[in-house]
Every structure is written in structure tokens, then in C-alpha cells.
Amino acid sequence: xQFGYKKLYLDGQLVDAASGxxxxxxxxxxxxxxxxxxxxxxxxxxxxxxSAQNGFETWSVLPLTARLDxxxxxxxxxxxxxxxxxxxxxxxxxxxxxxxxxxxxxxTNSLQYYADEIRKxxxxxxxxxxxxxxxxxxxxxxxxxxxxxxxxxxxxNLGFKLGPALATGCSIxxxxxxxxxxxxxxxxxxxHEIGFPAGVITILCGDVKEVGVPLxxxxxxxxxxxxxxxxxxxxxxQQSSATxxxxxxxxxxxxxxxxxxxxxxxxxxxxxxxxxxTGNSGQICVAPNRFLVxxxxxxxxxxxxxxxxxxxxxxxxxxxxxxxxxxxxxSSVDKIAEIVQEARAQGAKLVFGGRAIDRPGYYFxxxxxxxxxxxxxVLQREIFGPVATILPFFTREEAIKIANDTDGGLASYVxxxxxxxxxxxxxxxxxxEVQINGVKYDIYLPHGGIKNSGFGVDCSExxxxxxxxxxxxSQAIS
Numbered sequence: 001x002q003f004g005y006k007k008l009y010l011d012g013q014l015v016d017a018a019s020g021x022x023x024x025x026x027x028x029x030x031x032x033x034x035x036x037x038x039x040x041x042x043x044x045x046x047x048x049x050x051s052a053q054n055g056f057e058t059w060s061v062l063p064l065t066a067r068l069d070x071x072x073x074x075x076x077x078x079x080x081x082x083x084x085x086x087x088x089x090x091x092x093x094x095x096x097x098x099x100x101x102x103x104x105x106x107x108t109n110s111l112q113y114y115a116d117e118i119r120k121x122x123x124x125x126x127x128x129x130x131x132x133x134x135x136x137x138x139x140x141x142x143x144x145x146x147x148x149x150x151x152x153x154x155x156x157n158l159g160f161k162l163g164p165a166l167a168t169g170c171s172i173x174x175x176x177x178x179x180x181x182x183x184x185x186x187x188x189x190x191x192h193e194i195g196f197p198a199g200v201i202t203i204l205c206g207d208v209k210e211v212g213v214p215l216x217x218x219x220x221x222x223x224x225x226x227x228x229x230x231x232x233x234x235x236x237x238q239q240s241s242a243t244x245x246x247x248x249x250x251x252x253x254x255x256x257x258x259x260x261x262x263x264x265x266x267x268x269x270x271x272x273x274x275x276x277x278t279g280n281s282g283q284i285c286v287a288p289n290r291f292l293v294x295x296x297x298x299x300x301x302x303x304x305x306x307x308x309x310x311x312x313x314x315x316x317x318x319x320x321x322x323x324x325x326x327x328x329x330x331s332s333v334d335k336i337a338e339i340v341q342e343a344r345a346q347g348a349k350l351v352f353g354g355r356a357i358d359r360p361g362y363y364f365x366x367x368x369x370x371x372x373x374x375x376x377x378v379l380q381r382e383i384f385g386p387v388a389t390i391l392p393f394f395t396r397e398e399a400i401k402i403a404n405d406t407d408g409g410l411a412s413y414v415x416x417x418x419x420x421x422x423x424x425x426x427x428x429x430x431x432x433e434v435q436i437n438g439v440k441y442d443i444y445l446p447h448g449g450i451k452n453s454g455f456g457v458d459c460s461e462x463x464x465x466x467x468x469x470x471x472x473x474s475q476a477i478s
Contacts, residue, residue: 001087003035006181008044009188011051012198018043023205025182028326028362029094029316035182040206045214048173048202052144053220055199056171060141062197068115070196071166075111077190078104085183089154092182094316094326094361099280103183106443107159113443114167117461134475139468141169142247143222146215148236149184150227151177151328152283157227158184160458163443166200168467170223173202173215179328181205216240223466225249227285229382230407230452249456249466251285253382254410254449257403258288259425261396262296264415265437270301272413272439273388274308278324278366282386283332286411286433286441290379292399295392302370302390306352309366309388316361326362327385333362336385343369343378348389374402382408396421404430409451411435 005022007014021039026032040048059067078085086100095103124137147161158174165172176184188203204211216224216239224240226233230252240246258276260269276287293301315322327333333356340354353367367387369378378389379402393399403412412431416422426434432449441447446460457463 001034001091003088003091003182003186006035006037006185006189008038008040009185009191009201009203010044010048011202012192012196014189014192017041017206018047023178023181025092026329027091027094027316028328029091030360031362034091037181037185037205040204041210042214044204044206045211048204049144049215049218049220051199052171052173052202053199055197055202056141056144056169059171059197059200060169062169064118067166067169068118071111071115071163073194074191074196075108077194078108078111078187081186081190085155085186088183088186089180090317092154092180093151093328095280096322096325097318099325103153103155106153106156107162107187109443110159110163111166114163114464117464118167120461121464132477134477136473138471138473139168140471142467142469143170144220145170145172145223145225145467146221147172147174148212148224148226148228148232149174149176150285151179152280152285154180154183155187158187160227160463161225162201164463164467168464170467171200171202173204173221175211175215176203176205178205212236213239217243219244221246223247223249225456225466227251227458229253230454233454247466249458250454251447251456251458252410252449252452252454253384253408254285254431254453255290255380255382255406255408256286256288256411256413256431257429258291258413259393259399259403259415260291260293260297260301261399261414261416261418261421262294263417263421264294264297265417266297266300266304268437269415270304270308273301274305274312276439277386277388278309278312281325281327281364283328283384287384288413289381289383289389290403291388291390292393292402293390294399295394298390298392302351302368305388305390306368309352309368312366314357314363314365324366324386327364328362330362332385333364336364336367336383336387339378339381339383339385340367340369340387343371343376343389346376346378347371347373348376348378351390353386374405380406396424400425400428404428407452408449410449410453413439
């Protein structure tokens, strides 16, 4: 499917890049060019920052009812173009068709959820001990926000940032990944169609030195938020801190353990483990990296995952109806191949898969590596692909020690039918999320990590705090 040429959404208008540069969007499913997008430079970035500041000054003082009306108009327009956007996601990501609905629904749910949540906010009264003053805690919008997005969930990631920014009265500059900018640019087209207030939302993509660095180094943004790798977060923080103090909200990569105890529902663990590794081709920050399985059930678990992987159909498009799509680019394929090769050289046993698939597109087989060494280097890497590393444990404390032996601290999973076990793991695992005997994500549930997996929160009412100033107003009682 072809999508033509998409312009920057800047200052309420659809515009070409000042330099005239464009960038081709390649479908990872078959390596065809499906669109081109305007490729921003320094002049466009400077204009975006000025426009966003102007947009904030008008948007932040707009009555709440008016802001929410605009959010509702945008949500309705996105729903109106639902199928077009799903096709865009499918083609720019190679995502299986069913997976595109999660992306689309996430942005519309975010706009609705944060419109509802911001209505509940109000001043907080603090009682004066001496009775001489009246004290109020008042929320006010923080300012211009810059959001750097990962490629794996183009509209889900955008929605996680757009909803709370708009609801709180902040303007937002969105820089999508160069690997999946198409659906974000289409959101810009929809904003233009409904006449969204100028400068409140800006969407542009370009080289790091021309766009990313100037956005961070500017003193205009008050919040830098990101979904991406720990390494990228460190660079953004360094660049942003050199010129002014800013607030940061960073959702970084993870190295999720998936712990299967001897009393676990093995079928449930196998089904979820396999689904999380093949879903979005394993390109999910919360996908399990390390399967830690009690030695008494590890053979049965490994065979169950192997059978699931063997039945997984890989491909692209509605005609093929695959269970798993491609990786995002050739570099991802090469990286996964290198990880598997190195792990095998260091003693891992290849149980299944292990190769790139010979067809147009960027495909890699679902892969199982069996290990015995808890210190194997592969266990310290975020694989971000359809590779399951499986390792035995013998005691509960050993499983906790191995699970926590990582700089990442985003998601973790535990399967056990013993509530005492479940409570113990929940208390001891060093991760922002502990999911027991299943998995649940939704816009109303907080999502965030600890350690090198970042700080700040996406989703839930708590995300609003990243975009708000908490001001104390004290007035003497006459």
C-alpha cells in the first residue's frame, strides 16, 4: 500500500522541510518504499520551538472545557480514519494486522482517559496550624514538552505522551522514530484537518544533530520525555542539562525475568511466554528476556515453548495472516544473529531457530537458547527480538538473585500457585512492575521502571504529575 508524501505539522500547518529534504519510509515486511516524509533540519526545529512556546501560551490559559473539546475532536477524527491509520502502522512496522488495533486504540483511549482524569483534579487545601493563613496547592501546566518516541508502537507511544500533555495544558513537540514516522505524520494531517490550535502539537522527524540535539539544548522545553533505550536517555539528559534545568520522564529498556516455579500452571506460563516473545516480533520493552524455570519443570517448559515457536507462522500482510511479522530493519536482524552466535560460542545450546529467514524483508526465526550459566553475557543484554533464553534455578532465593542481577528494572513475571511465593517475589524483585500468573496493561495502570529502566510514569493518573507544576498559594486571613 502506498501513502505518498507527508509534510511536517508545524505551527498548525502542513509544510515542507525548509531544506526541501525528504526521507523514504521502507516497509520491513517486503523492503518496498511505501511513503516519503519531509525531513526536518535546524531551521524547522527552531521554528517548531518558537511555535510550541506560542502555542503553550494560548493553550495553557484556554478554559478546560475548550481544551477537552479539542481533544475530543481529535479523538473522533482519528476514529474516523481508523482503518487508514492501521494500514499505515502495518506497513511502516510490518506489524501483524491484529497488533495494529492495539496501537490505534491506545491513542484514542489516552485522549479519552486523560480528558476524564483532568476533570477530577482540583486545589488541595492545607490546614494552617496557627489559623492565620489559608493554604492551597494549585496545579498549573509545566510548559513546552518534547517527546522522543521509539519505533515499536508508533501510535501507542505517541498516545502515552499526547494525552497527558494536552489535558494538563502543555504544548508538545513529537519526534517519532525515523523507522516508523508515517502514522505520526498522519496524525499531523488530522490535526490540520480539524484546525487544531497552532503550535500546541508539532510533529517532525530529522537527523539527530539537526533536530534531536537542538530540541534538547534549547531553553524553551520544560519537560523532555522519551520511550527508548537507556543509552539514548543518557544522551538526551546530558544534552538537555547543559543549558537549563528541565524535568525528565524516561521509559527505557528492560531485561525482564520470567520466573516459572515448580507449582506453576505450566500451560499458562508457556502460552504467555511464547506470546510475549513473538508478539511484535519480540520488539517490546516488557518482553521477557530471561526465562528462569525451576529445574523440575524446565524440560517440559522448554518443549512447550519449542512447540509454540514451531507453530508460529512468520510473514507480512493480511493475505498471509502471519502470527509474527518482521523486525524493523536489517540492523536488527544482524544484531539478533550476532547475539545468538555469541551466546552459542559461550556455551548456550540452540534448541530451536537461530537464523534469519531468506525472503524479502527483515525476518528472524523464533529462537530458543538453553543455558546453564547464570553469568552468561547474553543474560545481560536486552535482546529486543524473538529469542528466548531459558535457564534453570533450584531455589526461590536463587531465582530472585538471578532475576535482580541486571541494570534493567522495568517488567518482571512470576508464575506460581503459592500465594506466599507470589508475595515474596513481589516484595523482593527489583522491577517497576511485577506481573503474577498473567499480564495486564491498560491506560489506567501506571507503567514505569527503576534502576536503568528510567523514571517517571506513562499511563495512569500519575503520569499527569510529570506535566504539572505544583504551586503553593498562601494568603493571610485578615
